[in-house]
Amino acid sequence: MTILHLTVPPLPHYIIGGYAVAPTGRKHPSRRNIEVFDLLVVTSGCLYLGEEAQEYEVSAGHSLILRPDAYHYATRACQEQTGYYWIHFQTLGKWGLSDQSLSAEPAEPKDENIFASNKYTTQTFTKQLPQFAKLLQPSKMDNLLRQLVQLNMNDHIPSVKWKQQLVFQEVIEHLSASMETAGPSPSALCAEQAASYLREHYQEDITAQELGESINFHPVYIARCMQKEFGCAPFDYLMRFRIERAKLLLLQTDLPIARIGEEVGFNHAAYFTSCFAKYEGISPRKYRQRFSHG
Template sequence: MEYVNFSTPPFPHFVVAGNALYRPGDIHGKRSNIGVFDLIFIEYGELYITDGDKTYHLKENDILILKPDSTHFGHKRVSMKTKFNWLHFRTFGDYHYSNEFHLMKEERKLLNSYSDRKNLVTLPLYKKLTHLESGEFSTCFTKLISANIDKYQQKETHEQALLSPLECQEVFLRVLSFIQVFQPQRNSNELLATNIMEYIMSNYHTHLTLESIANYFNFHPVHIIRCMKKEFGITPNKALTQIRIENAKKLLITSTLSINKISDFVGFTTPSYFNKIFKEYTGLTPKEYRNHKL
């Protein structure tokens, strides 16, 4: 199975949709680098499509998403009357293809942040709907159709969309929801632990304490510790120390800052305490570590 993964926002957006009626003996045309994703849904009949190095024989209730940056074509003529719906969509955001579906840790922003929360929308390039799904899917899809290709009548028609652009986008996202592979949702404690870890990673150089972290997130310190240990297997204080040590190690081998400066820069209260903790974690003093790595 192959998937396309969209980093959002921005979300993929609707361009245009239509349907096509093929006679026995008709074949899908060849197109290269069309610049939009082309979603095909077979209502009845069949369709032979090659997209890049993948070959498909699509039948009733099959969905296929063709890539915007490859060449696709019909590699065989259909043997029966065939009707399919097609939909073009694109994104101005990042996307990538993968051959396996991996559970990915969503990028979570801090609870008090006003920044966008980045997520991943994963769509399989091929999917077969159940009969129950296909009925609902087709109902949504039909609302978007404004173009028609009829091989029997040898004509193409284009009508004005019945829905507003905003309504089209709303229905389009509903269409994608039938296909999307959903990431399992994290519970509130898991999300809290992730936000705490991100907060520590962003503020390790300041005077952080368990109490200040608990006050920032407005939770009891015991609850903070419990969430962190369950999600990451580590207490907030241990996480803070490890993050400080890892950043100190980078500075020791990539900068000419003195050890005292590095100690202060990564948040240790005194150089002597920094030396003690650094040796506990690495087996070397900061000076020995720098000499060993350079």
């Protein structure tokens, strides 16, 4: 499966769309580098399309996203009357392609965002969309796209344009859900459960054994899963999360450094300071001074 990875925010945004009926014998137009994404959702019949070297048969209940930077062409004419929605959309953020979901890729980009909880910076994440998919709920998608197209009549009104964008985000969510029917992998589930436990209990002393007992997985397996999904061991994950919580307290409160260390799970002020300096390259006191006025 080819998967589109969209960096969000900014959100992918709706431009224009419509509903078309292609009679028997009609071919989809060939185009190159149209500079927008073209989402096609077939409600009846079948579209026969190619993108670069890949060919698709998009039958009823299926969707295909044609890329803005590729060559698209018809591989054959419609064999029967074919109804389909076409939606042009774009993203101002980064996007890319792969043949697997992010959970199976190296974790470096994911690792950066998980711990970057500083409220003074905009945090991005990745939204995954299948380029070609069998829709999870075709009738629901049909309803959303019908709403979207009907709103075109009054899209000169700002409030209607806003409504279009809201409906389009539901379309995006439905497309994303269509590739998740198999559910997350066992390792991803284990890593997510472990991460949730560590985040919930970060103020406490946590041992590998306690973590394993809490989510019913062996500590060695947990460590392996977290390394795969987050790029770090459980203790390192916990330490990074504590440091991020400490950074927020340093910026948002006047609590003494030692007290902040206690608040985020460190029993000794000196240990907190050394860990903070190890991860941030600066002491807690200097970190706070960096953002203080005067």
